[in-house]
Amino acid sequence: MLVTYPEAAHWPIDPARLDLVEEFRAKPRGPHGDELQKLLHRMRWNGDPQSDGRYVLVVTEPGKQWTLGRLPRQRGKPIELMRNHVFTSIAEAEWEVFKLRWEALTGTSLPPHLSGPLA
Amino acid sequence: MTDTTSVLGYAWPLVASPGEEITFQLSSPTLPSAEAVLVRVRCGDPDPNGPGLRLEELPASFDRTIGLTHQPIRPGSCAVVPDGPPLSALQSFTVGAFLWPTLPGERIQTVLSRWRGDTKEGWRLGLDETGRLEFVLAMQGKSWRVATTEPLLSREWVLAGAAWDADAGRIRIMVRSADPQAGRDRSQVVEAEGPTSMRWPEATPLAIAAHASTAGKETFEGFYDGKIDRPRLYAAAETLDGLHRLCETTSFPTTDQRLLGAWDFSRGMATDQVTDLSTQHLHGTLRQMPTRAVTGANWDGSTDRWTDCPAQYGAIHFHSDDVADAEWKPTLRFRVPTDWKSGFYALRLRAMQGAEPVESFVGFFVRAEIGKPTSKLAFVASTATFLAYANSALRLDQVHAEAMLEGLLTLSRDDAYLQEHRELGLSTYDTHADGSGWNISSARRPILNMRPRGNVFNYGNDTHFIDWLEAIGQDYDIVTDDDIHRHGVQVLKPYTCVVTGSHPEYISREIWEAFDAYQRGGGRHMYLGGNGFYWRIAYHPTVPHTIEMRRGMTGLRTWEGEAGETALAFTGEPSSTWRSNGRPPQRLVGVGFDAQVFTHSSPYRWLDGARAPGLGWLTAGIDLDTPLGDFGLRGNGAAGVEIDRVDFSLGTPPGTVWLATADRLGYGGTPAPEEIRTLHRGVMGDQNAQVRADLVFFPTANGGAVFSTGSIAWVCALSHNDYDNNVSRLTRNVLKRFLDPAPL
Numbered sequence: 001m002l003v004t005y006p007e008a009a010h011w012p013i014d015p016a017r018l019d020l021v022e023e024f025r026a027k028p029r030g031p032h033g034d035e036l037q038k039l040l041h042r043m044r045w046n047g048d049p050q051s052d053g054r055y056v057l058v059v060t061e062p063g064k065q066w067t068l069g070r071l072p073r074q075r076g077k078p079i080e081l082m083r084n085h086v087f088t089s090i091a092e093a094e095w096e097v098f099k100l101r102w103e104a105l106t107g108t109s110l111p112p113h114l115s116g117p118l119a
Numbered sequence: 120m121t122d123t124t125s126v127l128g129y130a131w132p133l134v135a136s137p138g139e140e141i142t143f144q145l146s147s148p149t150l151p152s153a154e155a156v157l158v159r160v161r162c163g164d165p166d167p168n169g170p171g172l173r174l175e176e177l178p179a180s181f182d183r184t185i186g187l188t189h190q191p192i193r194p195g196s197c198a199v200v201p202d203g204p205p206l207s208a209l210q211s212f213t214v215g216a217f218l219w220p221t222l223p224g225e226r227i228q229t230v231l232s233r234w235r236g237d238t239k240e241g242w243r244l245g246l247d248e249t250g251r252l253e254f255v256l257a258m259q260g261k262s263w264r265v266a267t268t269e270p271l272l273s274r275e276w277v278l279a280g281a282a283w284d285a286d287a288g289r290i291r292i293m294v295r296s297a298d299p300q301a302g303r304d305r306s307q308v309v310e311a312e313g314p315t316s317m318r319w320p321e322a323t324p325l326a327i328a329a330h331a332s333t334a335g336k337e338t339f340e341g342f343y344d345g346k347i348d349r350p351r352l353y354a355a356a357e358t359l360d361g362l363h364r365l366c367e368t369t370s371f372p373t374t375d376q377r378l379l380g381a382w383d384f385s386r387g388m389a390t391d392q393v394t395d396l397s398t399q400h401l402h403g404t405l406r407q408m409p410t411r412a413v414t415g416a417n418w419d420g421s422t423d424r425w426t427d428c429p430a431q432y433g434a435i436h437f438h439s440d441d442v443a444d445a446e447w448k449p450t451l452r453f454r455v456p457t458d459w460k461s462g463f464y465a466l467r468l469r470a471m472q473g474a475e476p477v478e479s480f481v482g483f484f485v486r487a488e489i490g491k492p493t494s495k496l497a498f499v500a501s502t503a504t505f506l507a508y509a510n511s512a513l514r515l516d517q518v519h520a521e522a523m524l525e526g527l528l529t530l531s532r533d534d535a536y537l538q539e540h541r542e543l544g545l546s547t548y549d550t551h552a553d554g555s556g557w558n559i560s561s562a563r564r565p566i567l568n569m570r571p572r573g574n575v576f577n578y579g580n581d582t583h584f585i586d587w588l589e590a591i592g593q594d595y596d597i598v599t600d601d602d603i604h605r606h607g608v609q610v611l612k613p614y615t616c617v618v619t620g621s622h623p624e625y626i627s628r629e630i631w632e633a634f635d636a637y638q639r640g641g642g643r644h645m646y647l648g649g650n651g652f653y654w655r656i657a658y659h660p661t662v663p664h665t666i667e668m669r670r671g672m673t674g675l676r677t678w679e680g681e682a683g684e685t686a687l688a689f690t691g692e693p694s695s696t697w698r699s700n701g702r703p704p705q706r707l708v709g710v711g712f713d714a715q716v717f718t719h720s721s722p723y724r725w726l727d728g729a730r731a732p733g734l735g736w737l738t739a740g741i742d743l744d745t746p747l748g749d750f751g752l753r754g755n756g757a758a759g760v761e762i763d764r765v766d767f768s769l770g771t772p773p774g775t776v777w778l779a780t781a782d783r784l785g786y787g788g789t790p791a792p793e794e795i796r797t798l799h800r801g802v803m804g805d806q807n808a809q810v811r812a813d814l815v816f817f818p819t820a821n822g823g824a825v826f827s828t829g830s831i832a833w834v835c836a837l838s839h840n841d842y843d844n845n846v847s848r849l850t851r852n853v854l855k856r857f858l859d860p861a862p863l
Contacts, residue, residue: 001678057528059530062167072538077539090526
């Protein structure tokens with residue numbers, strides 16, 4: 001039997017902690033400090049409850065290109081491809097999804113200097 | 120984007136000798152034909168950062184263009200009892216069993232039936248779409264139905280049955296809860312008007328856990344999810360107490376001719392046969408390998424092994440998504456040329472799907488003939504592990520996967536296909552639709568991750584070692600787990616050195632003992648992987664390329680087995696980890712699984728052991744003051760993904776030379792559950808030196824030796840810098856010495 005509880009992820013995210021956003025943008029693949037680790041863990045464990053499915057990448061060209069998708073929570077339903085979100089690096093994709101999750105979890109928009117593409 | 124799934128197939132047998140015939144069973148719902156070419160696999164990983172796909176095209180005896188048809192897979196397990204006079208003449212009767220439903224309310228599910236789905240005629244006991252128990256009789260446009268008023272509870276035992284009294288023209292449905300307190304009681308008897316006589320459909324089998332789709336064909340529908348224990352069929356209308364007596368009774372007097380069926384699922388546990396204890400001998404056959412050797416309603420906890428008390432294991436757990444055999448017809452026959460080298464092979468299928476290129480593979484293996492080595496070196500194709508991971512949907516279904524893997528899930532076209540096409544059957548990492556673990560895996564179905572371009576884990580990673588052997592010009596034979604299991608040490612014995620790959624995780628007792636005997640006989644064993652020799656499995660005693668495992672209650676596992684169900688149906692042996700079976704991997708290969716790390720991989724640092732006199736052959740040309748393996752395709756290091764450590768208390772041999780360690784793995788190093796007895800903070804790799812990969816060497820009896828790297832990432836570092844690096848050099852040094860027959 002498998003019992004999993006994504007809603008168990010409850011580390012509180014402070015919308016004022018833009019320093020964590022800066023830290024992630026500087027190094028999307030880590031290593032990360034303790035608090036950013038917790039923030040990322042909250043996001044990844046939680047699995048985008050506000051969205052129609054979990055954000056995932058679908059490989060369009062091995063090692064070279066990835067397309068953002070939404071993995072439905074129900075088995076058998078197709079992955080929804082978001083064809084206007086195509087990436088040529090995993091770091092870019094991580095940053096894009098981080099921004100989507102930040103806004104979904106905090107209910108706030110990132111300031112202009114943090115809402116652009118990866119620096 | 121390359122389409123890898125528009126045509127799929129499987130090879131049978133999965134492993135063949137030169138001169139033997141292989142059939143390829145192929146299917147495409149859209150392509151009328153494809154170009155088919157046989158290839159020898161040197162590297163199956165398309166990642167452009169590594170060697171990339173390296174496949175050698177081979178001449179074949181068949182036409183390149185082959186026609187394709189669509190061959191559906193029909194998942195769902197059930198027991199089928201052929202039709203017979205006692206069934207077709209049935210008038211008043213009682214039918215019932217103990218039930219432990221796991222998906223009540225999901226859809227209509229049939230428990231016991233002699234029913235045709237197409238004409239809706241016959242009788243069936245089952246669950247309606249709301250999970251209520253129902254009994255239906257129907258013929259020639261007329262039907263009678265009676266149902267309980269409350270849905271059954273998931274994972275709660277009930278006695279469930281129905282009776283038809285033709286004389287009284289009444290039908291009744293009966294439920295008695297095994298645990299009737301605290302909100303669990305579903306006990307109820309409901310009566311309704313029924314027929315006074317019936318004409319049953321002809322040529323319709325009695326089915327348990329499903330009903331026939333039509334007459335005269337072996338196709339079924341209405342599959343039930345859950346356990347059925349001690350089903351009974353009795354040619355008289357009984358009360359609830361009468362049904363209870365029937366189901367509790369396991370020894371019947373032959374004088375009672377009204378007993379038509381009393382199936383004892385505890386007999387023939389490894390087989391597909393179900394035995395009827397009645398004098399009618401209405402024996403049946405199982406379809407699609409449901410899980411046997413599971414606890415029944417009468418399991419009292421006095422044992423956790425069915426072999427101790429089979430009578431408490433008289434249940435079968437049926438799943439609507441069980442698949443053990445796709446039952447596809449052969450599309451292509453091919454006889455392996457006698458001059459073919461052993462190896463990893465595949466049938467490559469190419470076509471165009473609209474504007475998109477299709478390139479799909481069907482993997483298979485050619486073994487070196489047993490006792491006829493063509494090299495001093497054998498590399499083991501970890502076919503048991505490939506089967507255990509076959510069509511893993513772990514990343515799709517397990518919500519912790521992204522947290523565990525420390526980054527966005529990157530899914531392939533194969534994953535996207537599997538998300539929609541669960542009829543392929545999943546892996547032992549996965550759970551059935553009802554949440555129960557997947558115990559059985561077979562090769563009679565397309566396996567997406569045991570072929571070139573498949574998701575790289577065990578299979579794809581192992582081809583990096585083959586690529587390295589080819590790059591250094593080293594000849595080798597391929598032997599497989601399936602053959603080692605069947606033929607024992609004689610498969611290994613002809614070789615001076617045997618290499619196991621990146622992740623030889625699933626090991627039967629026979630395989631374990633073959634390696635042990637090989638080492639003791641002076642063999643040289645290089646274990647170039649991580650988390651090896653970890654789970655105890657069994658192969659099916661008669662069905663080839665089919666394994667069973669039970670996750671049990673310990674080990675790093677993606678689901679937990681049910682209490683009392685740790686023993687394998689195929690053999691009666693205990694399953695779970697080898698560590699909990701008294702054989703930690705450390706005893707065989709010096710190191711054993713301790714942690715996984717997906718944030719990044721690390722280099723090893725050399726320890727004093729490597730500087731010991733007499734080990735110059737091992738370290739020749741390597742700077743021991745430089746990190747070992749600070750590069751690689753899996754996390755940019757040679758130590759990572761899943762890693763193993765030395766532990767003398769777990770059996771690391773006293774004669775072990777501890778050569779190097781990678782014990783600074785950072786916060787991503789997460790220990791296996793069995794490494795932690797009590798909880799405290801700080802057990803991750805940034806604070807815990809037990810989270811590490813160790814590199815060891817030890818001599819064995821009769822001049823043999825073992826060399827282990829304890830890391831899955833190792834083989835994916837070999838090709839760095841055009842194969843010129845210290846991981847490659849060390850592996851080559853050890854291989855050269857291990858191939859030298861002079862005693863170590």
